[in-house]
Amino acid sequence: MTRPAADFFADNGLSQPPIYLTDLDRCTPAGALSREPRRHSWRTLPYRTSGFNGVMLLAGPETAAPAVTYHLNATGWHAVSIGVYPFWSEPEGRQLELQLKLTGPGPFTVLSHPRVPFAGHSEWLHEMFWDVADLTGRDLAIAQPTARSSPGDRPGSFLGQPARIAYVKLTPLSAAEVRAVSTDRADSETRRLFAHQDAHGPHSAWRLTSASEIQREVEPYRDTDFSRLYWECGSGDLMNYFTQIGRIPAYDGLEDFGRQADRFNAESWRILRDRGIDPLRVAADHARDVGIEFHASYRVAGFHYPPPLDHFNHGDAVYNRRPEWRGVDREGRRTPRFAYTYPEVRAYVVSLLREVAQYPVDGVCMFYNRRLPLVEYEPQLIEGFRTTHGVDPRTLDSLDPAWLHYRAGVLTQFHRELRIAMDEETQRQHRSRRLQISAVVASTEAENLRLGVDPRAWVDEGLVDTLIPYSSAPNFNSSVDAWADPRAIDYFLDVARGSNTVVAPNMMPRQVSPEHLRRRASGLYRAGVQHLFFWDCAGGSGRANYADMWSALRRLGHRDEIEAWRAAGEPELASPRHEMRSLGDWNLDYQTPG
Incomplete structure (x- = not known):
């Protein structure tokens, strides 16, 4: 099979031969490098492949290696990739992690490579495509993402994941290719992807303490x-x-957590608060710099959590102060969640979202895909249904259509109140564009109604601007291959037809091959979808990790590129790998088990 000429997966499609920079022992400062393992230093280790020799940098999970600089000595535009030495053994860590940035303003980015399958005692370098940039006057900064775990400076005071970088690959761009990159980046027609960030994972993984993080x-x-x-x-x-x-x-005041990551999260927030760094404002402002819209997203059902996650309930929680706002089940028992049946609950949530709207956000999004229901058998709902239909809903089947449609009116009313509030904020702040409302919903009309959600009513009344079906699978199953049958999106396209509502199906599961990603996107585009959503797209264990899947995902709005790839027979999408022949003084030709 031949790859289509228009395909720019990673640095494919570029015409110039690459330059491999393998002498990473040239990094500065020299004092941050060591031939032997040493905390707060990068270990230098010589290696040899069948094509080139070099010296790699390594750091272990407790090394806390500092940032170093590799002098690129390059001018003009280049594609930049790195070669990493991943591992397969679970005790070594969860994944490989590195930070890269070009010298000058701007934050690092985190590149992560998952553990690789056991390769029969052969050792390979895996390439990761990073960016295309003008390297004139710029060098490459390399760092290990770490988090302080405990006070002091001894083994275990800092934790991270193994970091191993073997080479930097620069591929020069011709003048025509530079013009093509500039034109491509200015093309808004391909910018059809939406990313989700839970704003918890990074604090939990890396104990963020600065705006740049x-x-x-x-x-x-x-x-x-x-x-x-x-x-x-x-x-x-x-x-x-x-x-x-x-x-x-x-x-505050809680010292013992069910997970180390939750302690990291709490300590991160305490430090950021003390330093006056508001994460939402920092993220929103940087989104403007990056050139993307920023939508503040809200878990509508997150007022109370079960053990062992009940640290989320710690402090002066409104759930503890307002027991009368809790839901009621079919048997008349109070349930451990707030019910949006009560106007006071809806008003409280709307007040929070008004507060959010004071930030530089483009809209708000309601997440109806976690810990529902929000509406059950509250007394006023029962009486209202009895008045309208002449029957107590508790005598009906729980899936009775009349009852489900009536009950769904509660969240429709919530969206009416939310729309009024967001329109008022739009006008009060003299915004040039209306604050948008998005919603993540369930897989089908029936499942949504069972959860008290009526997307058709929202669209008909203009109460939602973007509908995001979480999956084509029921019960918000994140492991199922979503949209394998593209016809599963037809209900949502039909609901939105003739309106201004955008439909953006969420692609699941999170980690798939680049080929799988392109096939699913192609099927949905052919079905009539214009936009795609990606839950948990954050770096690290998310999708924006710079492995092969991200090389496909970052360009998944290029429909013509995807269709050309399919027409060419769907050739494999994979970055280069190089088998090592020696590592240190070890001849890998003789490697045996044990």
Whole structure:
């Protein structure tokens, strides 16, 4: 099979031969390098492949290696890739992680490579495509993402993942290719992708303590096909910004957590608060710099969590102060969640979202894909149905259509109130564009109604601007191959037809091959979809990790490129690999088990 000429997966499609920079022991400062393993230093280790020799840099999970600079000595535009030495053994770590940036302003980006399958005792370098940039006067900064785990400076005080970089590959661009890149980056027609960031994972993984570390989570979307970032602003009354109404996840006074990651998250927020760094504002401002819209996203059902995640409930939670706002089940028992049946609950949530609208956001998004229901058998709902239909709904089947449609009116009313509030904020702030409302919903009309959600009513009344079906699978199953049958999106396209509502199906599961990603996108585009959504698109364990899938995903709005690839027989999409022949003084030709 031949690859179509128009395909720019990674640095494919470029005409000039690459330059391999393998002498990473030239990094400065020299004092940050060591031939032997040493904390706060990069270990230098010579290696040989069948094509070239070099010296790689390595750091272990407790090394806390500092930032070093490799002098590129390059001018003009180049594609930049790196070669990494991944591992397969679980005790070594979760994945490989590195930070890169070009010298000058701007944050690092995190590149992560998952563990590789056991390769029969052969050792390979894997290439990761990073960026295309003008390298004139710029060098490459390399760092290891780490988090402080405990006070002091001893083994275990800092934690991270292994970091191993073997080479830097520069591929020069011709003058025509530079013009093509510039034209491509200016093409808004391909910017049809929406990313989600839960705003919890980075704090939990890396214990963020600075504005630049928050910006790092937005930076990967620069010069890609992404046009929106859906950043979580809160869950219930636990908000991811300096709220005056709810709580922030600092969990003051709580010292013991069910997971180390949750302690990292709390300590991160305590430090950021003390430094006056508001993560939501930093992320929103950097999204402007990157050139994408910023939509604040909210978990509508996140007012109370079960053990062992009940640290989320710590502090002066509104759930504890307002027991009368809790839902009621079919048997008349109070349930451990707030019910939007009560006008007071809806008003409280709208007040939080008004507060969010004071930030430089383009819209708000309601997440109806976590911990529902929001409406059950509250007394006023029962009486209202009895008045309208002459029957107690508790005597009907729980899936009775009349009852489901009546009950769904509660969240429709919530969206009416939310629309009024957002329109008022649009006018009060003299915004040039209406604040948008998005919603993540379930797989089918029937499943949505069962959860009290009526997308058709929202669209008919102009209450939602973007509909995001989480999956084509029921129960928000994240592991199922979503949209394998593109006809599953037809209901949502039919609901939105003739309106201004955008439909953006979420692509699941999170980690798939680049070929799989292109096939699913092609099927949905052919079905009539114009936009795609990606849950958990953050770096690290998310999708924006600079592995092969990200090379396909960052350009997944290029429909013509995808269709040309399919017409060419769907050739494999994979970055180069190089088998090592020696590592240190070890001849890998003689490697045997054990």
